[in-house]
Amino acid sequence: MSYAYLFKYIIIGDTGVGKSCLLLQFTDKRFQPVHDLTIGVEFGARMITIDSKQIKLQIWDTAGQEAFRSITRSYYRGAAGALLVYDITRRETFNHLTTWLDDARQHSNSNMVIMLIGNKSDLESRREVKKEEGEAFAREHGLVFMETSAKTAANVEEAFINTAKEIYEKIQEGVFDINNEANGIKIGPQHSPTNPSLPGAASSGGSQMSNCC
């Protein structure tokens, strides 16, 4: 429960690319083939450990539907990391990336770490976007890139944790002013930096009752 840092993440991208499924896989380690459309924004949380420091990821899973765009945009503020997701089986979701990226850059702080994610890598037979295209896009726009599958959990953990590592490095380098909460980073309660007697909180889904205090 006591964490050194709290990072705010946003997950953005077209509707149906698997944003909520990625979150569910990351927080609860399960996959739901049929998912309700997200209304506005939903939340998930999980503890991870980087450099033997407990970090709480607070993830804002935004609705991809056009109708909610103006609302979800207002939630970008104060995010330290963003997962920009497209569906490798639907070319148009890849084509919309620039719009999403512009939006994200415009409505959040310039230091925000953005991870580009090509989801549904398990559906190789229906692939419409080559991995190289994703890599090229990421290179061009200075993003980190990864292909994931929310269904098989491939790379899901890595996507979230690598983003956190990147943010953590930026903190170490002094790029992020951790005292400015507009950067999406909050410092945890100071009293007990790490408590060895507590069980590894990273394994329990933060959205459920995590068994520590």
Next chain:
Amino acid sequence: METSDSEYFESADEDLESDTEDNTRSKKTSNLSVKNVEKNLENLKIEHIREPEQNIKENRMEYSDLSNTSSSEKANPDDNLLMKPKINQEPINNNSNNKEIVEQVLKDKLPEDHNLNKPAIQLNEDKSEDLWDEDELNWELEAAREFSESTLKCTVVSKNDDSDWNDFNADWESESPSSLPLQEDGTKMVQSSTQESLWENEWEPLEEPEDKSIKQNESSWGNWGWGVSSLLNTASSLTNHVSQGLTTVIESSIGIPQPEELAKINKELSKQEPTEDKQKNDNSVGAFDLSNLVSGVSKFVETTGSKVITGGLDTLEAIGKKTAAVIQEGDPGLKKKRAFLKLDSITAKPNLSQALREAKEKAEEKCYEQQLQSKRKIKNYETLFDDHQGLVHLEALEMLSKLCLIKLDNITNSLSGDSLNDLQETLEQVKELCELSEDEEEDKISIDQADEIISNCVKEISIPISYGKMFTVCREANGWLDNAKLEFVDNIDIHQQALDTLAQITAIAVEQFHKAGELLLVKDHRSTADEADSLVQITTILKSLILTEAEKFTEKLSCLKSDEVNENITNIFFEAGNSATYIQDAFQLLIPVLQVGAV
């Protein structure tokens, strides 16, 4: 959503960005200048208690100093006021006689009032010394000072004809009913001395800060009624309460012009003189009747002075002490609260979600210590509320609310004249629709009843939100209570279960308000009246439900015989009270959403 709409939001977003940037930039400078002013004011106050008369000349100098030192316009609404004497300094000499008369009369009338004043001032000083750094106190004091100035203005205004008299009456009435008799005096004055247009111009700039301060005060009242007990954790109301507390202190000295005010009265007088001369030449209305003013001032002092005596400074002192005690409870040295206040000083009411987060950290610390002692897992309310995603939904709801406020601002700024008036009227109407009834007798309500009423309300506004999850929590909690055998569960178990249930109900309530806000914003055909009506009902029911649940747990607890039981019963009611406040505050955040739908 149509394109035009989303564009609107977009531009609103940009505004928000630049807004916050500006704010952070200007905050530091304004803080500094306010600090200077405050310091000087403090000095003045203290000096004046000792030698009210001698210092008046000195004061004039200090005041003109002040107008130089204060650089930021917003932070110093009384700049105008301070500047004026300086501009009018030359003709002042003519009036030294008049001034002395007023001084004399005031002094004659005042001695006992001066004594009365002291405890109030004392209270202020205590606060600033013991509890607050000067800069943290700044914005509080500023509001308070603004108020005291408005009081002063009232004193002077009531002696002159002022076309704004009626407006002012209204404000005055709502602010402190205890000074009503004064209006009669004032009205007489108005009849006896008729001076018009020039006065109006003279006074107009002064009205602005005063209005602001009154609004600020009014908004404080809302939370005040809820009581001191919620103070500790509800830091959003905390700030209101504190300012309220200070205002109350100032209010207590309402009719008794404080020393520095006396000085200002003198200045106002001398300032008026030249204008008056002009008027004499222009339309021979008759000389400004100084004796009217003097008798007015003294009457004012007399009537309100006695009111204050009967009102009882003791009560005020008690409130002040109690407030200070409650604020400090569990936060020695007020470290958290100081930091907290500094963060958002001057600009706006601090975020509830932020306040809660800090409360949570603090409670976690305490909890951790307790755990070390009892070797059991104990969670506090704030942590549980966060675990159930209440905190983050609240934060998102705040963002949504802000988005709507910016949108409304943009619309307001683009309008003028009648259409602006119409708009403001509409906004006000929506606000009125959203007023929760003040009935303190919250009825108990069964889960099924609540379920039915809330389901109907949700149907009314036809958006897919659901409180089903919440009623499941309630039913499960009741089931747990029915099955809990006292041999197997103890005090701590019941207390933990109670907190978890309350936190969960509150979190779901906040979540559904957040969802409602989002869904209403993307809804095509809005019906503001129905929305407001339904949401008000839902809020009321939720508050009753919280209370009902709390009572069930406390009943169970009281079956146990243990010393710690009472403490836990109190705590459960305390957290239930907090829950109700969070729910109510979350509902308030929806008002701009409803307003956007109405315009």
